[in-house]
Amino acid sequence: MKKNINYIVLVISILLVVSCKEKSNYSKIETPQTDSKTTVHKIVIDEFIGGGTYAYLNVTENNESYWMAIPIMDVKEGGTYYYNGGMVMKDFKSEQLNRVFEEIIFVEGIRTSEELMAKPQNDGHNHTQNAIADVVEEVVKIEKAANGIHLNELLSNKKAFAGKEVILKGKVIKVNNGIMEKNWVHIADGTQFADKKSITITTQELAKVGDVVTFKGKVTLEKDFGYGYVYDILLEEGKLIK
Incomplete structure (x- = not known):
């Protein structure tokens, strides 16, 4: 991993605007x-x-x-x-x-103290790790989808899957919609490799936290979104399989 994406785009679903101010302010x-x-x-x-x-x-x-x-x-x-x-x-x-x-x-979050808490540096979406860790732990092993693979199979042999389409079934543990014209869905299936227990999928589809979903998407390694941020692995152009 070249650089951790500690502070990548998380953001934004808002229900309502209050008192919009002039840009000049x-x-x-x-x-x-x-x-x-x-x-x-x-x-x-x-x-x-x-x-x-x-x-x-x-x-x-x-x-x-x-x-x-x-x-x-x-x-x-x-x-x-x-x-x-x-x-x-x-x-x-x-x-x-x-x-x-x-x-x-x-920004991933703000705090009342100037002191910065130490954070794990183990994957391309570290800004989500603390928030979703407990949820991931609760995900029991989910049966593979038809013609699909488990997350640990992908992560343990990711270079062989690079550029290929795979099918993953898992539980949605976090969602960020409308970022860079994409929805960012994190899923876990109860398997892991080298302490990594979830994967990020970019998609135009909609999913909710807690849903068990099946996605088909292209495996991409070392994805650079600019600003110096690089993902070690993610699934792009994800399509939901009903």
Whole structure:
């Protein structure tokens, strides 16, 4: 794995916009497209728009205001928070809000302490590992789909499967919809290889956490989405098999 994707796009399903403000009230974030994961940002939340699983925040940092997006959590307007890393996206359209953000930064989460907690560095979606670890542990071994394989078979021989289509059946443990015009579905089937117990699938299909689904997709290795972020393995162009 070249670089862990600690802070890749998680984001955004919002039910409702409250009091949309003029663009002139917000300045662009003056940070590079990729931000060092060791850089600590101190922000004050000026506005919180939440709904569903994720939330938009308008924040102030060093007298500059900008938009950011995080998984939903308890935060207070006017409160001071900290975060590390993040990824800036330009001209991002939120389908749920029917709104285009000229610039928005996606962050895995914010915290009340400046101190950064140590995190495992073991796969291309480490930003999800703490959140889904318990769910993965509860997934019992799921029977293979017709003509399918188990996750451990894929992970233990991934180079042989590279570029090929495979069929995987598993339980949905996390979903991020509408990111980079894709839905990101994480599944586990109760098998593992080298401590990796789940895989990410990019798709146009819709799935819900807790569903047992069967996907057919192309195995891709070392996928670079830009911004210095690389997946070691994922399934692309996933199609649900009924």
